[in-house]
Amino acid sequence: MNDDKLIPHLFRTEYRKIIAVLCKTFGLEHIEIAEDIASDTFLQASETWGIKGLPDNPAAWLTTVAKNKAKNYLKHNKILLDKIMPGIKYSAPQTEETIIDLSTENIRDSQLKMMFAVCHPCIATEAQIALALRVLCGFGIDEIASAFLTNKATINKRLVRAKDKLRREKISIELPLPDEINNRLDVVLRTLYLLYNEGYYTSQNENILRRELCYEAMRLTFSLIENEQTNLPQVNALFALMSFHASRFDARMNEKGEAVLYDEQDETLWDKKLIQQGEYFLQQSSRGKQLSKYHLEAGIAYWHTYKEDTKEKWENILQLYNQLLMLEYSPVIALNRTYALSKANSIDEAIAEAEKLQLTHNHLYHTLLGELYKNKNVQKAAFHFSEALQLAKTPEDKQLIQRKIDAL
Amino acid sequence: MKDFLFIFRVDYAGMGRLSAEELQNVAAAAKGWIENIAAQNKLADKGNRLIPGSGKVLRSKDIITDGPYVETKEAINGYLIIKSATIEEAVDIAKNNPLFKLNIGGSIEIREVSTI
Numbered sequence A: 001m002n003d004d005k006l007i008p009h010l011f012r013t014e015y016r017k018i019i020a021v022l023c024k025t026f027g028l029e030h031i032e033i034a035e036d037i038a039s040d041t042f043l044q045a046s047e048t049w050g051i052k053g054l055p056d057n058p059a060a061w062l063t064t065v066a067k068n069k070a071k072n073y074l075k076h077n078k079i080l081l082d083k084i085m086p087g088i089k090y091s092a093p094q095t096e097e098t099i100i101d102l103s104t105e106n107i108r109d110s111q112l113k114m115m116f117a118v119c120h121p122c123i124a125t126e127a128q129i130a131l132a133l134r135v136l137c138g139f140g141i142d143e144i145a146s147a148f149l150t151n152k153a154t155i156n157k158r159l160v161r162a163k164d165k166l167r168r169e170k171i172s173i174e175l176p177l178p179d180e181i182n183n184r185l186d187v188v189l190r191t192l193y194l195l196y197n198e199g200y201y202t203s204q205n206e207n208i209l210r211r212e213l214c215y216e217a218m219r220l221t222f223s224l225i226e227n228e229q230t231n232l233p234q235v236n237a238l239f240a241l242m243s244f245h246a247s248r249f250d251a252r253m254n255e256k257g258e259a260v261l262y263d264e265q266d267e268t269l270w271d272k273k274l275i276q277q278g279e280y281f282l283q284q285s286s287r288g289k290q291l292s293k294y295h296l297e298a299g300i301a302y303w304h305t306y307k308e309d310t311k312e313k314w315e316n317i318l319q320l321y322n323q324l325l326m327l328e329y330s331p332v333i334a335l336n337r338t339y340a341l342s343k344a345n346s347i348d349e350a351i352a353e354a355e356k357l358q359l360t361h362n363h364l365y366h367t368l369l370g371e372l373y374k375n376k377n378v379q380k381a382a383f384h385f386s387e388a389l390q391l392a393k394t395p396e397d398k399q400l401i402q403r404k405i406d407a408l
Numbered sequence B: 001m002k003d004f005l006f007i008f009r010v011d012y013a014g015m016g017r018l019s020a021e022e023l024q025n026v027a028a029a030a031k032g033w034i035e036n037i038a039a040q041n042k043l044a045d046k047g048n049r050l051i052p053g054s055g056k057v058l059r060s061k062d063i064i065t066d067g068p069y070v071e072t073k074e075a076i077n078g079y080l081i082i083k084s085a086t087i088e089e090a091v092d093i094a095k096n097n098p099l100f101k102l103n104i105g106g107s108i109e110i111r112e113v114s115t116i
Helices: A003-026 A028-052 A058-076 A078-087 A104-118 A125-136 A141-147 A152-168 A178-201 A207-226 A233-246 A272-284 A293-303 A311-327 A331-344 A347-357 A363-373 A378-391 A395-407 B012-016 B020-039 B087-095
Strands: B002-010 B043-049 B056-058 B064-066 B075-084 B107-112
Touching: A003 A028, A003 A058, A003 A104, A003 A125, A028 A058, A028 A152, A104 A125, A104 A178, A104 A207, A125 A141, A125 A152, A125 A178, A125 A207, A141 A152, A178 A207, A178 A233, A207 A233, A233 A272, A233 A293, A272 A293, A293 A311, A311 A331, A311 B020, A331 A347, A331 A363, A331 B020, A347 A363, A347 B020, A363 A378, A363 A395, A378 A395, B002 B012, B002 B087, B020 B043, B075 B087, B087 B107
Parallel strands: none
Antiparallel strands: B002 B075, B002 B107, B043 B075, B056 B064
């Protein structure tokens, strides 16, 4: 990694560590203090490093500076200190040195607990994701804004509201009780799943950042696996799902930055290691009785790691989509299931079922019908593709559909 | 959207005359029928199938008999709830049930669920 990449990367990883530990120490109601200390630290780093060059161990440098700043802060804020000290009265010795514990162990523990705080059900989903990116992943406001294709003001507003909520609801940084973990984990996993999808499915030109969203979601999911209490089957299933999808990163975009559809991908570009990783965690997820939607989606992703069309592959995928549909309806699942129906059973059957879906305002619906009709009735295929072209919103989608029209 | 309860009645004796393969086909087709309803976002509750010969009927607190349903030509064997705008649409959905491809009796009773 060169310096241009190293510094933002370092800032991100160190920022989230410092925030997690300081929030755990000060309490979430003082999250802004933690953010100020972290930002100050990085400001000082940019200034000092700009003049003197990079220190030998930049991460340790940042940790020390953050620690000193926090200590100073406490010295000048008796109120906060008095509030914190009683809480750690029994963990001797009582110096500021022990208060700001930036050991690997405490960082890991703090981050895990922060994850449950950020993904508290009282916070709106959109805000959870923004907050997760800020405090769990250490993304800058401008990075979050471009990840969401919106402006900094919107993201700031979202974050302020979420932090207000954390304060008002007095959310504490701790793991839920053992009998609550399953329920609370649902929200955490949903947020991680959405964070991943945000990176995976919303394609845009700055795809490097988007790929990082996926890696961050994977890192956070893996930290749940590392903890005994949260290492549950559905977590393993989600991690397997993410691994399978991530294996196609290099294959789903060509040199020009255009999306390459699954059928047209060069499977030699699929990352075998990530596929194996997915297989391992999918196997781990089959302990226990619970069958979550992540299990089903990971199963579907698993079958997609076989490029060749076999009856077995598509019958399995169809059944998995059927189970998903029974668990919860979504138009995308219904459409994907119809595609699987065309592969497993017949195109005629799939067309009949697709037309009953009546998702006429959805460009994917028309793309699917165009695809199903293309060897049966070119006129109908052309009609559906042109409907899809009108409904598609992103230039990438429009480009893909145009290619299909040209190929008719 | 309204909810409609589908009550399935079959002639268990008639079903018994089907070959194992025919039974399997009809079960698979019934499963596909429900999945297609779910794909249209019209499945409110996938319901359940009932175990034949497992019933009791209470006529009063003291008069309890075993369910007679298995022997009748029209024994309830399952239920589910669908969502649809009109009863006509619900009837159309029911028409596609594979039961009617076989000549073994049986029926689907369709009842709008009261929201009060």
